[in-house]
Amino acid sequence: MSSAEVQKEESMVLQKKMLGEHFETLSKAKENGRKVVYTFVPGNLNELILAFDLLPVHPEVNALQSGMRKLSGDYIQEAEKQGHSEDVCTYVKCDIGMLKKGNIGPTGEKLPAPDLLLLSYTGCFTFMKWFELLKQEYGCPVVMLQVPYQADGKITASQREFVARQLREVVVPALEQVSGKKLDEDRLRELLASSARAEDDLVYVWESAKHKPSPIDAYFGGVYYIGPIFTAFRGLPGCEQYYRSLRSEVDYRIAHGMGPTTPEGELRQQKYRIVVEGPPNWTSFREFWKIFYDEGVVMVASTYTKVGGLYEQGFRHDPDHPFETLAEYCLGCYTNRNLPARVDILAKYVEDYQADGVLFNSIKSCNSFSAGQLMMLRELEKLTGKAGAFIESDLVDPRYFNAANIKNRLESYFQMLEAKRQAA
Template sequence: MPSKVVKEKSMIIQKEMIANHFRELSTAKETGKKVVYTFVPGNISELILAFDMLPVYPEINALQSGMRKKSEKFIQDAERIGHSEDVCTYVKCDIGMMINGNIGPTGEKIPPPDLLLLSYTGCFTFMKWFENLKRLYPGVPVAMLHTPYQEDKKITPEMTRYMVKQLKEEVIPKMEQVSGVKYDEEKLKNILRNSSKVEDAILRIFDTTKNKPSPIDAYFAGVYYIGPINSGFRGTPEAVNYYEELYSEIMERVRLGLGPITPEGEMENERFRLVVEGPPNWTHFREFWKLFYDFGAVIVASSYTKVGGVYDMGFRVDPDKPLDSLADYCMNCYTNLNLEQRIDLLSKCITDYKADGFLVNSIKSCNSFSAGQLMIMKELERKLEIPVGLIESDLVDPRYFSYSNIKNRLESFFQMLDQRKIILNY
């Protein structure tokens, strides 16, 4: 493994954006900026920004702790104060980080929340997570935004109305109270105009995997690409610039017929094109990615990059209907789609991006993704006659990452894809 990781220019820009954000957070007390803890799926960051507050995403902190090999201790510390081995490791990592002084991934202290914005979208555990945080931060107000599930494959006007009422009567008043800033709808509309541009750009970026070779990896690199919109930059001019830069960078690779850049260097020989379902493992992220690189496997689409919003089916925020739009955005996140919608979306990805196989990374911690994945596999195999495979790991608990097990399963899976190619070509 080369010691120096190859980085794209956009990755450097993003690193600076995120570093600035954490710097701003670390000085929030001095600058008087209020801090809002919230979640990635259904992150209504535009509204937080409209009140000049700073968002913190506990999931992002947890995954960063995982990547920096800090999560194991945090998880064990949370287990020492009574958390079960069986539950979500993001929660335990976050609580462990908090009881260890809340030092964030960049080494700077993350300020305590002034508001807990419980955007309860697509994951039941979010509610339990913030119920626990509420006890750890007594006196901090909680704004609950309950997002109804797309149980009948659609968003009804009543669902939107329920959410908008909550925004108007629960979330916005609490934000006004905490920030001391009056709600300004024009300001929100302007922020949403940027969000709409970003959503367009993201779709164009992930659509470039239609090319052969694919110029990007839509899973391992994809998680970096969705970084800005999922970590507080939705609706900012910085995000618009970042995504335009990223898009032109990728289009240049398309023009040159190049494959994706990986930490091991450029992938020169695209052997397999995969669609992946489920979040990645963060504790061994680079080793995990390298396994695919070594086999010449490129991920052409992944469900995980849609966790903070699904734009493939036509949804865009409408700045002229800001609150309705935020509501619909929340309800459109991937884990808020029912199983049939997930199957339809994955089928579309497999077909549109001409995937050779479908792979599930089943995460112990995440029932929102994992429950139902085996049926999704069966259905896709039945409908599309595509080879399917399954590996298992966890988000940020390194005790559940078994390199050799994953490697063995991937070897078998890729052998199967090879055999199939021979048969199909015969």
């Protein structure tokens, strides 16, 4: 199938338009006097950034976009030529390489340099090193928001207070300085209330996968569904509109017994329902997705789509307690939870979504996700009685996506699932 025939949902088209407009605004930021804040996706403070009328840039999103546009391989090699190790996170190297090659964003326009690096490092130590590196490149100020790890699987009062206090005493003053504005708390509350409404619709969409056939693919399709809410749009009317539209699409598919739209067409015949742990590979995203499409596999829940928040567990941004709610949001992201909690989340997905199995896509350069996954898999199999599959790839380094090897492993796995089903 040629790229011209790729099937897209209406919400995908809407999202593409939103992204296009955002990157266009970014490309003109300097000439329009807009200030730019680079920050990371997990536990981001989008409402706070928007309350100061600042423009957010997410380096991971740039990296994954480079991966999907087949540019990341060159960028990574450029960073390695500059002395970066082969062993480390390829998002970082892709970003550094992109910067060295002109910092051209996904729409072909140059990305603006940051006026501030907001280092909100939730659930990933590499973020800390990443912005230390970028600080050397850009020479702009950095403001650090430390988010403690949920080592006991719960958020403590001390952790919440620590984060909220940093927001008030460190982050807000830094944002005030860069924007030249005082914080307008009423504006922040409006943005938070809007976020909560979009979050309600997103949860509806995730839970729609309990239907059979599932009207969504919660992993490959899911990465599109999280686009607006995990990035520059959460808190804005356009984001609410996107999720209302998405919810309508999902309702339509439920009413008509339809499966999700995939690049190859609708996935109506769903043989296996799978839960996925770990990020996807971006360099061969479509090829990766097609392996599952060809086998009639639908992903009914995934953990990667929770790196920016586990809304289905009840969290909503609360406009009545702006700092506390932002603190809780930062602390609650998936990779900030300890391994036993992550196993419990996966086990609950298997049960709630009546999954046939669990797939671990173990990412070479993401230790935050990957370290311990083999043990998680064993624990999960014990807890659920469902068989798991384990494959290895990378985020944006094309050298670590071996399609034939992955396909072989997955085919064997699905044969095993079939055999188990026949035997039951």
